[in-house]
Amino acid sequence: MIRLAAVGDVHAGLDSGGVIRPTFERLDEEADVLLLAGDLTKSGTAQEAAVLAGEFDGLATPVIAVLGNHDHHSDEADQVRAVLLDAGICVLEGETEILQIEGTTVGIVGAKGFGGGFEGTNATEFGEPEMKAFIRHTTERAEVVEAQLAALTADIKILLLHYAPVRNTLIGEPPEIFPFLGSYLFAESADRHDVDLIVHGHAHRGVEQGLTHGGVAVRNVAQPVLRRPYAVYEFPPERRGKGVLERAAVTEAVGRG
Numbered sequence: 001m002i003r004l005a006a007v008g009d010v011h012a013g014l015d016s017g018g019v020i021r022p023t024f025e026r027l028d029e030e031a032d033v034l035l036l037a038g039d040l041t042k043s044g045t046a047q048e049a050a051v052l053a054g055e056f057d058g059l060a061t062p063v064i065a066v067l068g069n070h071d072h073h074s075d076e077a078d079q080v081r082a083v084l085l086d087a088g089i090c091v092l093e094g095e096t097e098i099l100q101i102e103g104t105t106v107g108i109v110g111a112k113g114f115g116g117g118f119e120g121t122n123a124t125e126f127g128e129p130e131m132k133a134f135i136r137h138t139t140e141r142a143e144v145v146e147a148q149l150a151a152l153t154a155d156i157k158i159l160l161l162h163y164a165p166v167r168n169t170l171i172g173e174p175p176e177i178f179p180f181l182g183s184y185l186f187a188e189s190a191d192r193h194d195v196d197l198i199v200h201g202h203a204h205r206g207v208e209q210g211l212t213h214g215g216v217a218v219r220n221v222a223q224p225v226l227r228r229p230y231a232v233y234e235f236p237p238e239r240r241g242k243g244v245l246e247r248a249a250v251t252e253a254v255g256r257g
Helices: 046-056 077-086 129-151 175-180 185-192 248-256
Strands: 002-007 033-037 063-066 095-101 104-110 156-160 197-200 209-211 217-220 231-235
Touching (some): 002 197, 033 156, 046 077, 063 104, 095 129, 104 129, 129 185, 156 185
Parallel strands (some): 002 033, 104 156, 156 197
Antiparallel strands (some): 209 217
């Protein structure tokens, strides 16, 4: 049984020391890996990253993360990443991490993602330089993710993002800001390459569960959406390559903590 814990938008600040760790006290019992879906810090400083790293120090469970928009805010994203890497937290940006868990290969492609909108109402690389630069960043990130997924061979394939890849986990957010909450390009890549689960954060007023057009499970794990320290999703051996099955008993137990 492969058990993936996931949460995003923990927003660690300088005052978070000793606050976050107690909510993860059962993690080593409940999960084989923890996925952090971006916005790890409040304002993207190396000092905040050091506080977060201290909160996860000593965990036996591997931690794999991507950065979010908050983690880029202070223009210290490289330093934030370096602090987390030094603490043993794997931080991905257009990269792949492969884990061996109970004889099963789990491949995780991670990237921040970006905005631009969703099919039918998406922005295009046209007009002012600023607009073209905005969309060009999305397409460049999506092309990197596409290449990583195309090259990935694993029993279970996970795409870890910060920004949303579909509309249906954004329900509850104002539709006017959907173009700033994600891009459909990442969902299309997941559909093309038989991804089993997409995890994202960012949409605090959205909903947890969604699907791509191709039927890939999408989970918005922003902490304000989960209303619990983290969610746990499991892949029984017989479901390898067939998508995720949510482990309700575990998520309820975590929620009571």
